[in-house]
Amino acid sequence: MSFFRRFRDAAICVVLLALPFFFLRANLRDPAHTNALDRVLLQASAPLQYVATQLALSVSGVFQEYVYLVDVKRDNERLRADNSRLREANYKLSGQAAENRRLRRLLQLRDQMRGSLLSAQVIGKDVSNFFRVTKVRLDRGERDRVRAGMPVLTADGLVGEVRRATGRDAEVLLTADETSAIDVVIQRTGARGMLKGLGAEDSYICRIEYLAREDDVQVGDLVVTSGLGKRFPAHILVGRIAKVSKADFGLYQEALVEPAVDFSRLDEVLIMTASARGQEAQDSP
Amino acid sequence: MRSFAVIMFGFVLLAMQAALGTQVPLHPYVPNPVLPMAVYLGVSPDVSPVRGASICFALGYLLDLGCGSSVGLQTFVLVAAFFVARGAGVRFAPQGLSFQLVMNFVMGIATGGTLIALRAIFNHAPPFPTADAERHSLLLLKSASVTALIAPFVFAGMRRIDGWLSQQRGDERAAQG
Numbered sequence: 038m039s040f041f042r043r044f045r046d047a048a049i050c051v052v053l054l055a056l057p058f059f060f061l062r063a064n065l066r067d068p069a070h071t072n073a074l075d076r077v078l079l080q081a082s083a084p085l086q087y088v089a090t091q092l093a094l095s096v097s098g099v100f101q102e103y104v105y106l107v108d109v110k111r112d113n114e115r116l117r118a119d120n121s122r123l124r125e126a127n128y129k130l131s132g133q134a135a136e137n138r139r140l141r142r143l144l145q146l147r148d149q150m151r152g153s154l155l156s157a158q159v160i161g162k163d164v165s166n167f168f169r170v171t172k173v174r175l176d177r178g179e180r181d182r183v184r185a186g187m188p189v190l191t192a193d194g195l196v197g198e199v200r201r202a203t204g205r206d207a208e209v210l211l212t213a214d215e216t217s218a219i220d221v222v223i224q225r226t227g228a229r230g231m232l233k234g235l236g237a238e239d240s241y242i243c244r245i246e247y248l249a250r251e252d253d254v255q256v257g258d259l260v261v262t263s264g265l266g267k268r269f270p271a272h273i274l275v276g277r278i279a280k281v282s283k284a285d286f287g288l289y290q291e292a293l294v295e296p297a298v299d300f301s302r303l304d305e306v307l308i309m310t311a312s313a314r315g316q317e318a319q320d321s322p
Numbered sequence: 323m324r325s326f327a328v329i330m331f332g333f334v335l336l337a338m339q340a341a342l343g344t345q346v347p348l349h350p351y352v353p354n355p356v357l358p359m360a361v362y363l364g365v366s367p368d369v370s371p372v373r374g375a376s377i378c379f380a381l382g383y384l385l386d387l388g389c390g391s392s393v394g395l396q397t398f399v400l401v402a403a404f405f406v407a408r409g410a411g412v413r414f415a416p417q418g419l420s421f422q423l424v425m426n427f428v429m430g431i432a433t434g435g436t437l438i439a440l441r442a443i444f445n446h447a448p449p450f451p452t453a454d455a456e457r458h459s460l461l462l463l464k465s466a467s468v469t470a471l472i473a474p475f476v477f478a479g480m481r482r483i484d485g486w487l488s489q490q491r492g493d494e495r496a497a498q499g
Contacts (some may be wrong), residue, residue, distance in 0.1 A: 046372045049376075050371050052373075053379050056379075061398055062394075082393070093384075093388070228497070
């Protein structure tokens, strides 16, 4: 290696060591005490420093964006999990709120109806080929002093009556059943008739027979129990007139009734005991 | 080519450390990932002093920009570390694991001490930290220990770069000859 080359290498090494030292000295010194060399170094290094800083900022910006994206992905996963958990909780709470509302309405009904009412839970449903409920089974039976013929209702209206009761459960005859017949009145006009279930597989529709031809009956009229015969207390909502058909001749007209109770969504019901029925019957007009 | 690859490797290490720092609180166990590189270059006989010092200059400058210290602080210390390693590397030629750990631990303490001293000399605002010397010493020890622990991995990376470049060079020669 020639002397010149060795000298050059040594000089470069010294410069590489001295340059940052003087830069550092110029950078860290109190600006009031900088000398001419410091100022020259700072002025000379400023553009280089600016370019390097911008370069570093842009590179680190890209990198930070990447890291940020990684965080976003992780945050997304966490938020998605949170969302699922909260939706599940919300679903449960909604269910509980709906149940709470139903029970509250049942309690209100219980307060309104004088006499003893027995709350019962629906434990079984038979459905038709068209997914219409045809039979309902309750968790109360003879042990709870439930007897056949006792009215079953919800806050929405009349469900039917107990068809038969065994030791621990009872079967309900729905108003929509073809064997059901209930004496009813049109609330608006007081027109009387006999509500009979059609037992249709695809609907809960019922029919009022023996409605006098001259009675004023309109679609939307409320249908309530009459209280006659002491089977059901008076003024319990049964349904709403859906269609009125009047033949060209005859003494009666017919009306189709949409039950007030959605039998598909029955969960809790009230069974009206004999004493309550007696009281209601006494109060009924 | 080799210089560029080494500088890029240093950049990647610094970027990885920065990324890790956003996820895990590293303080006070903050390694200096480019210090083992300076040591490696120092103890590698085929790296000329000019090239080694130039690479360390660039790495130190990157470190200054990356950690926000005054420009020249890490640059000076890293170039100095290269020359010290060059001097020591002549005596402790074997580059086994224990050598890497001990050498980087010692260099970590030396460079950390130099950084504190330089700050104290040039920046009069915080006086020389004699008051909490114990705390600073502990910080130095922790940082140097972590730097020593990552040194074997950095050395392995540097060897890999060397091997990869040598293979490329061999292939080019074979293609020419």
